[in-house]
């Protein structure tokens with residue numbers, strides 16, 4: 001028999017009491033562990049979503065989406081501001097326009113359809129007022145979309161390099177009358193590489209044929225932005241800017257800066273910002289679970305502390321006797337620490353087993369509950385008919401994001417295990433050292449007093 | 452040789468200061484068997500706890516074999532209790548979840564006895580106070596009061612102390628059993644030259660000791 005065996009023996013002295021304490025402690029340890037696991041998994045997901053959200057920012061003139069809306073396009077001065085904004089690494093400018101039958105010799109490869117007819121109903125030649133001016137409106141036909149861009153790849157719907165089926169891509173910084181023609185439009189008008197067509201009264205040379213897999217894009221024309229600006233007599237005008245930020249960490253601050261520098265003149269959106277809104281519910285789970293960890297740790301410490309204080313009170317006399325017959329304070333304290341540690345170790349083992357078992361379901365239910373409430377409030381954005389690839393891409397990314405977010409898998413990483421063990425040890429030491437220290441203050445003279 | 456010189460002890464209680472001992476002076480020779488009698492509340496237990504370094508006097512000094520124990524450090528006092536003093540209490544005060552044997556071995560551990568020989572020594576001690584093999588492995592709750600007191604005497608004797616301090620060792624026992632316990636202590640003082648100081652209410656027992664001190668309101672009245 002020594003201090004250690006006496007401590008262990010005392011811990012199992014009254015099995016029911018010890019069992020109850022151990023069980024309560026185990027539950028708080030299980031909570032700590034599962035909360036830590038949930039937190040770790042959720043935070044990993046948040047990082048993943050943020051990292052994948054990309055670093056591009058879309059800037060459109062206020063009131064304009066694609067070819068729709070009204071207001072002023074972005075100016076050269078504004079583009080310069082964007083280019084000079086800190087952390088902006090590259091800028092792709094786009095100016096879109098549509099060719100009517102009077103503007104070109106090409107025939108649109110898109111059927112007007114009921115949708116197109118409705119979009120162009122205002123231009124139908126139905127008023128006498130127009131006859132009196134002598135300027136007859138053309139019959140409604142589908143228009144040909146023209147995209148002037150500083151980077152032809154920005155049209156690619158897959159977010160990568162534009163697929164050129166024949167010929168070669170064009171330089172977005174050129175100002176020549178050259179174009180890439182969508183595959184369907186080329187077929188419709190029998191265009192091949194080096195063919196020419198007329199637009200805005202000028203002869204344009206086809207440099208390549210592209211495919212995107214998107215019917216709208218494949219019926220369009222891509223030209224250098226400067227060319228479109230000149231042909232449409234809108235010098236410097238831009239109706240869509242895609243700016244890349246050097247790091248995902250800087251997206252939010254860059255958006256904020258642009259919102260002030262372009263105040264009121266432009267609408268600014270970023271995937272990262274939208275991702276941030278989407279993961280905000282996950283982040284609140286992380287906060288919630290942290291609170292849970294702290295609360296469970298506090299409860300666990302309190303359970304052990306109170307249990308040990310009760311034990312010390314109950315055994316005042318016994319402690320006095322041990323001191324009276326020559327037991328040192330060190331031995332008494334040691335014995336009580338061992339007793340407390342025995343209970344906490346048993347509790348921790350049960351708690352860890354329990355925690356590992358419940359951490360999976362707990363993480364899943366925490367995440368799915370929060371996502372159910374979040375998805376009803378999260379805004380859905382879609383692209384207009386002329387909105388181009390960016391908006392459509394956003395919508396896709398957005399819906400992917402929400403389905404992805406519910407798929408948080410609970411994983412017990414070594415770090416989480418280590419921190420759970422650390423917290424448990426801290427609780428165990430605190431919970432048993434304080435009461436053990438109380439034993440040092442018990443006066444041995446007490447043993448001579450009759451109860 | 453144990454000398455108590457002008458020892459006073461007072462307690463501060465919510466109701467005022469209690470003077471449990473006032474200028475107590477006495478001395479006990481080595482191997483002597485003395486008794487302390489007095490009414491309840493006269494300070495007997497208080498005096499015994501000061502002699503055993505369980506408590507410190509408010510003033511005065513206690514010199515045990517040339518050592519002034521009341522000025523010793525806490526650790527030295529613990530060693531003093533473990534090696535020089537054997538306590539016997541009215542309520543036996545055995546550790547409830549340890550067997551008779553383990554209770555004795557606990558005292559041996561505190562006295563610095565080598566672990567390997569503790570079991571043999573405890574068995575032999577219990578045997579000498581009349582606790583037989585089958586009783587040695589029982590917990591205190593499964594022993595009679597007289598048997599428990601024998602175990603506690605064995606525990607007190609464990610480290611061959613120079614002094615045994617017994618506070619009403621027969622107080623909870625019937626007169627026949629009490630007599631046996633007293634005889635046991637008496638034999639010890641004869642055979643081992645152990646100095647025994649026993650507090651008692653029993654004047655019969657007191658009459659059989661070498662000397663009797665009477666305490667009255669914290670003062671020694673007769674020597």
Ligand SMILES: Nc1ncnc2c1ncn2[C@@H]1O[C@H](COP(=O)(O)OP(=O)(O)OP(=O)(O)O)[C@@H](O)[C@H]1O
Nearest residue numbers: 462463464469471490491492493494495496497498
């Ligand atoms: N820790 C304490 N705090 C306050 N008063 C105390 C304390 N210990 C003892 N006293 C008081 O000191 C006085 C002497 O007490 P003590 O226990 O020494 O008496 P006693 O002679 O042993 O009595 P009994 O025969 O009933 O055991 C009593 O009045 C008691 O109330």
Ligand SMILES: [Mg+2]
Nearest residue numbers: 448495496497
């Ligand atoms: Mg008393």
